[in-house]
Amino acid sequence: MDENEGVSTTTDGGNEKPEEAQSGSDLTSVEAASSEPERRFIDGKWMCEDGNGGFLVYESEKWIVAEGDNLHEKWSAAADAKSNPYRCVVDGITMEWNEISQQWLPAIEVDEDFLARYNASYGIQYDFGVTEGSSSKNVVAEGESTPPKKPKPHDKTKEEGWVELDETRNAAVYVSNLPKTITEDAFIELMSKCGVIQRDARTNKLKIKIYRGEEGEPKGDARCGYVKKESVDLALQILDGWNLDGNLIHVEKAKFQMKGEFDPSKKRRKLTAAQKKRFIESQQRLFEWKPEKPRNYRPFSDCTAVMKNMFTMEQMMRNPTLLMDLQEQTKKACERFGTVKKVVVHDNNPDGIICVTFDNVEHSDLAVRSMNGLVVDGRKIEVSTWDGKTKYAIAETPEQREQRIALWQKFIEEGEARPAS
Known part of the structure; x- marks a missing residue:
């Protein structure tokens, strides 16, 4: 074992001087080694002193010797990074490190001048005297209890009775001095000159009424309700004084008066939300603009050709496979006219x-012209385009179903009993 263990030597003028390795000096050297050199942000780059009176600059992820003039003056003017590592001054502009964009951006000082410019641009008023939590509303001092709330008086139920119609919603007119022979169709034709007559939301009938006597004869007056209130003004201008079959009719706004005591049984049930929605949509569709159809327009139903007398019920019941055979044969025969x-x-x-649907009306017209009047199995077939309304599907009766099942079982049994060829 070395006798000088724990002792370090230093050379001074060629003479070696032993030096005890004290724990205090070791701790000081560790702290000095672990501490970072002072660095400052100058000209957009980090710089530090090299210990020999020069400077180092951090470029390309390494420290190199800095070159340039007035480095000492710039070093003295720059702020130490230890005071605020996220803030520095570059060419007289204060820069801040943005963590989101990971870059240095000019710092913005939010002062009264800045807020004044911001409010002038965006029109936002900010009260400097009011800060968060300073509102006096709903603030209760310590030790005080909140005052009890006064109970709200219960709303009294409205008494049932007749309801007066708002004048702004009244779109009905009263017509008097009508001919005694007036009919509903003639009255509708007359009143339609000034607007669209409203329909009842429940019955979908036009809201007109010709007042009649005990024997059902017209009394000479009637009522008509319009969809738009503007139609009332138009009827007053145009129809008032109109000569109808020698009678000068009189038109005025309808006035609804309460007669007798209120009877709850006569009150109509309110519409549901779905009924109201459908009624409003139907009213809006009356005033929608729809483009005119071209002169050569034809409905989609014209693409379907209807063939009659293609088979008999006896043939269908006798042969269970006739349905599938007719489908294949008809499709093959019609494909020469176009896509089926x-x-x-x-x-x-x-x-x-048998109904055959083509991809366009030209093909269906060609099939109708070519196949109408042909004779199939001794029967003359009739071919025409579908009108779009007639339903040809007929549900089979229980007797027909039992007969069909019995014939199908017989067909299966005969097929199983037939020897293989």
Whole structure:
């Protein structure tokens, strides 16, 4: 073991001087080694002193010798990074480190001048005298209890009775001095000259009423309700004094008066939310603008050709596979006229109906012209375009269903008993 263990030597003028390695000096050297050199942000780069009167600059992820003039003056003017590592001055501009964008950005001092410029640009008023939590509302001092709230008086139930109609919502007119022979159709035609007549939301009937006597004869007066209130003003201007079959009719705003005592049984039930929505949508559709259809427009139903007398019920009941055979044969025969999208055989229709849908009306017209009047199995078939309304599907009766199942079982049994060829 070395006798000088724990002792370090230093050279001074060629003479070695032993020096005890004290723990205090070791701690000081460790702290000095671990501490970082003072660095400052100068000209957009980090710089530090090299210990020999010069400076080092951090470039390309390493420290190199800094070159330039007036480095000592710039070093003295720059702020120490230890005082605020996220703030520095570059060319007289205070910069701050932005953690989100990971770059240095000019610092913005939020003072009264800045707020004044901001408010002038965006119109936001800020009261400097009011700060968060300084509102006097709902603030209770310590030791004081909140005052009890006064109970709200219960709303009294409205008494049931007749309700007066608001004048702004009144879109009805009263017509008098009508001919005694007036009919509903004639009255509707007359009143439609000034606007759209409203329909009842429940019955969908036009809201008109011709007052009649005990025997049902017209009394000469009537009422009409419009959708728009503007139609009332138009009716007063145009129809008032109108000569109708020799009678000068008189038109005025309808006035609704309460007659007799209120009877709850006569009060109509309120509409549900769904009924109100459907009614409003139907009213809006009355005033929607719809483009006119072209002269050569044809409905989609014209793409379907209806073939009649293609089979009989006896044939369909006798042959269980006739339905599928007719589908294949009809599709193959019609494909020469154009693309066939669908073939439907209505096997329960006694008229022997088969519907063929093409991709356009030109192909269906060609099929109608070519196949109408042809003779199939001794039957003359009739081919025409579908009107879009007629329903050819007929549900089979229980007797027909039992008969069909019995014939199908017989067909299966005969197929199983037939020897293989």
